[in-house]
Amino acid sequence: DIQMTQSPSPLSASVGDRVTITCRASQSISSWLAWYQQKPGKAPKLLIYKASSLKSGVPSRFSGSGSGTEFTLTISSLQPDDFATYYCQQYSSYSRTFGQGTKVETK
């Protein structure tokens, strides 16, 4: 199975900060990567798919990049609503594995 590793975890930041989360795949997954946001007690929410495509309705401060084995999720200016846990997921293989998650917490 393809393993997904996220860093850092956790991530301490302040409102207004530029935040970058990295996700690495154990083998090439082309651009078949999604990012999700999850808040406590809630279901995950899809933010980005195909590494860099923003889902409709998701604020433009979120962006994704990368291909092959290394990917990043960037929040250009962290807002109070963005404190949450973020997961990457590969869908290159039928075993659609998630990263372990990165919790963005208040510095």
Added chain:
Amino acid sequence: EVQLVESGGGLVQPGRSLRLSCAASGFTFGDYAVHWVRQAPGKGLEWVSTISWDSGRIDYADSVKGRFTTSRDNAKNSLFLQMNSLRPEDSALYFCAKDIWGYSGYDPHPFDYWGQGTLVTVSS
């Protein structure tokens, strides 16, 4: 409005069985692959299983292969997860989710809508 509502969770002893259901509405259920994802308390997301729109392909995580069975009833807009030989490590909140695109063969896709989950606790 797309809705996915899981049910069937509860407390069960190790070695016993449980059947989860997911009722879908607000979209053409029979056009989409659907999934089970679980999350142990305080832990991350773990993909469990995917069933294609036509039940022609069903995939399982290694951790549940041979013990869990996924099925669907497109006429009733429902997804099921039959869980046998349950272990304490199967304790988790179980979510159902749908593919972002419908009727697109068997290629994997991300998940755009999720239910709120049903809690399974395996303990004696």
